[in-house]
Amino acid sequence: MDRIPILKMGDCLLVTIQVDMHDQLAVSLQEDLTDQIAKHAARGVLIDISSLEIVDSFIGRMLANIAAMSRVLDAQTVLTGMQPAVAITLVELGMTLPGIRTALNVERGMELLRGYIQKDDELQENDGSEE
Amino acid sequence: MVLKSDVHPIVGSDDVVRVRQVARQWAAELKFSLVDQTKLVTATSELARNTLEHGKGGRMRVELVENGARRGIRLTFEDEGPGIANIELALRDGYTTGSGLGLGLSGSKRLMNEFDIKSETGRGTTVTVTRWK
Ligand SMILES: Nc1ncnc2c1ncn2[C@@H]1O[C@H](COP(=O)(O)OP(=O)(O)OP(=O)(O)O)[C@@H](O)[C@H]1O
Ligand SMILES: [Mg+2]
Numbered sequence: 001m002d003r004i005p006i007l008k009m010g011d012c013l014l015v016t017i018q019v020d021m022h023d024q025l026a027v028s029l030q031e032d033l034t035d036q037i038a039k040h041a042a043r044g045v046l047i048d049i050s051s052l053e054i055v056d057s058f059i060g061r062m063l064a065n066i067a068a069m070s071r072v073l074d075a076q077t078v079l080t081g082m083q084p085a086v087a088i089t090l091v092e093l094g095m096t097l098p099g100i101r102t103a104l105n106v107e108r109g110m111e112l113l114r115g116y117i118q119k120d121d122e123l124q125e126n127d128g129s130e131e
Numbered sequence: 132m133v134l135k136s137d138v139h140p141i142v143g144s145d146d147v148v149r150v151r152q153v154a155r156q157w158a159a160e161l162k163f164s165l166v167d168q169t170k171l172v173t174a175t176s177e178l179a180r181n182t183l184e185h186g187k188g189g190r191m192r193v194e195l196v197e198n199g200a201r202r203g204i205r206l207t208f209e210d211e212g213p214g215i216a217n218i219e220l221a222l223r224d225g226y227t228t229g230s231g232l233g234l235g236l237s238g239s240k241r242l243m244n245e246f247d248i249k250s251e252t253g254r255g256t257t258v259t260v261t262r263w264k
Binding site: 020021022023024053054055056057058060061083084085086088089090092093094095 | 144145147148151152155165166168169170172173176177180224231232234235237238239241242
């Protein structure tokens, strides 16, 4: 069965969704990502959807699930490259993607991710010194 | 007036991908704007998945329609599944009998220019939507 490749870059994972996904492929990606975050103790996940021509409620739900699961596993998620037509349609569909942070492109997304990870580390250090 | 018409089965999750591509092709042929194409394809995805998952499979009819000077694409999703007992409730944002978000029907209605749903419990469901150019 085909699967969407997950790239490891330092302590982050990078996924580029390039195909018109059928539902099972989206479910597999969600499972694979969760496994990989845990396995590599990844701190950040970047999902690039610049090639995606639509995001429907199913893919939207998958993206929200990934972000929620990452959070539980102490990783941050950033979504990059959403096409304007996709964004307009998503809003009209009624999906708000709560808790998902977005950036224009992979480069900006990586910067954003770095910032979040650093802030997370600082927060954790502060927590430690108070105890 | 119907200028052209085609029927595609929706019996597996690959068919959901296939009918999305069909909707895209027809919309591109009619030179829909990118935003209109995206809306049509997204609604197609939602309604085809409903046909498959709630309606236990069915088909999509795609038609090139003309009304005076206007042309558009009409899609009809048809199944012989369990039907919908309360249509008003099913059309509400967030209402689902499954594990979804309950946005498929209400969202598709917003994405299309015309929306019609007929359903009879035990008989099946037919959803007809049109997007004009
Ligand atoms: N073809 C159908 N046959 C039978 N019931 C249907 C059909 N289409 C929709 N329904 C019913 O209407 C409800 C609402 O549908 P809708 O597409 O809005 O939400 P959903 O499919 O449950 O979730 P989502 O589409 O957001 O993933 C469904 O939960 C289901 O009970
Ligand atoms: Mg649905």
